[in-house]
Amino acid sequence: MKQETNLKIIISGPVGAGKSSAIASLSDIKPVVTDVKASDEVSQMKEATTVAMDYGTINLGEHTIHLYGTPGQQRFDFMWDILSEGALGLIVLIKHDSPDPVGDLKSYTDAFAHRLDSMPLCVGITHTDKKPAGSLNDYHEVVSRWGNVPVFTVDGRSKKDMNLLLMSLLGVIEPDIIKPLVSNL
Ligand SMILES: Nc1nc2c(ncn2[C@@H]2O[C@H](COP(=O)(O)OP(=O)(O)OP(=O)(O)O)[C@@H](O)[C@H]2O)c(=O)[nH]1
Ligand SMILES: [Mg+2]
Numbered sequence: 001m002k003q004e005t006n007l008k009i010i011i012s013g014p015v016g017a018g019k020s021s022a023i024a025s026l027s028d029i030k031p032v033v034t035d036v037k038a039s040d041e042v043s044q045m046k047e048a049t050t051v052a053m054d055y056g057t058i059n060l061g062e063h064t065i066h067l068y069g070t071p072g073q074q075r076f077d078f079m080w081d082i083l084s085e086g087a088l089g090l091i092v093l094i095k096h097d098s099p100d101p102v103g104d105l106k107s108y109t110d111a112f113a114h115r116l117d118s119m120p121l122c123v124g125i126t127h128t129d130k131k132p133a134g135s136l137n138d139y140h141e142v143v144s145r146w147g148n149v150p151v152f153t154v155d156g157r158s159k160k161d162m163n164l165l166l167m168s169l170l171g172v173i174e175p176d177i178i179k180p181l182v183s184n185l
Contacts, residue, residue: 007174008066009166010084011054012112013093014104015072016046018126018156020054022093023069025159026166027056034071042073051076053083058166063174065166077111084115089169093124093156094139097131102138109143116146122169124154124162 011019023031034052042049054069068083070076084090092108094101105123109116123143125133136151143149150168154161 005063006066007063008087009089009091010068010070010087011091011093012070012080013072013108014095014098015042015049017072017093017095019069019072019093020050021156022162023054023056023067025157026058026067026162028059029057031056049073052079080111087119088173089120091122091124091165091169093126095127096125096133097127102142105139105142120169120172121146122150122165124152124165126154126156128153129155
């Protein structure tokens with residue numbers, strides 16, 4: 001009998017990058033969300049923000065991918081490490097139309113740096129429909145210390161885009177399991 005495997009993937013990145021949207025578009029189950037009405041400066045940007053985590057799953061036969069989204073806000077950063085325990089890969093989503101998106105990628109990858117020597121990383125640049133991305137070189141440069149890290153423009157609301165990004169990560173972790181995902185494209 002084939003061994004069932006559970007793969008834990010983390011999605012992190014700043015407020016409004018599209019982490020909750022991404023988990024909702026990828027998950028086979030209704031995602032678990034912990035969004036609450038935003039207070040403070042976040043309320044000027046969006047109505048609700050994640051305070052603990054998002055959770056969704058993708059069933060791939062004998063493999064189950066467990067997706068955990070972190071809160072974007074820095075004040076909940078204690079959750080980032082708790083959620084990352086045992087994770088096999090990290091997706092960082094960056095909101096391209098923010099004031100300093102390259103700086104955001106630096107600070108979010110720095111926060112996970114202690115895990116990134118053993119945990120593959122990929123990067124999704126969102127909101128490029130609002131502000132065209134042009135070259136992604138500046139983003140690539142930030143993550144070059146971890147080797148050939150995939151950096152794609154994605155829309156967090158698009159299952160197709162998010163599947164592609166997830167596949168680029170899983171291709172590094174478990175190349176065999178991405179076949180069923182290809183049929184979702
Ligand atoms: N225009 C545009 N909107 C997007 C994109 N990705 C996500 N959104 C929207 O951006 C808003 C914020 O998305 P969320 O998924 O709540 O962001 P989050 O990263 O979970 O944010 P926090 O939980 O507050 O950290 C939602 O209205 C999404 O529908 C994108 O690529 N382009
Ligand atoms: Mg969220």
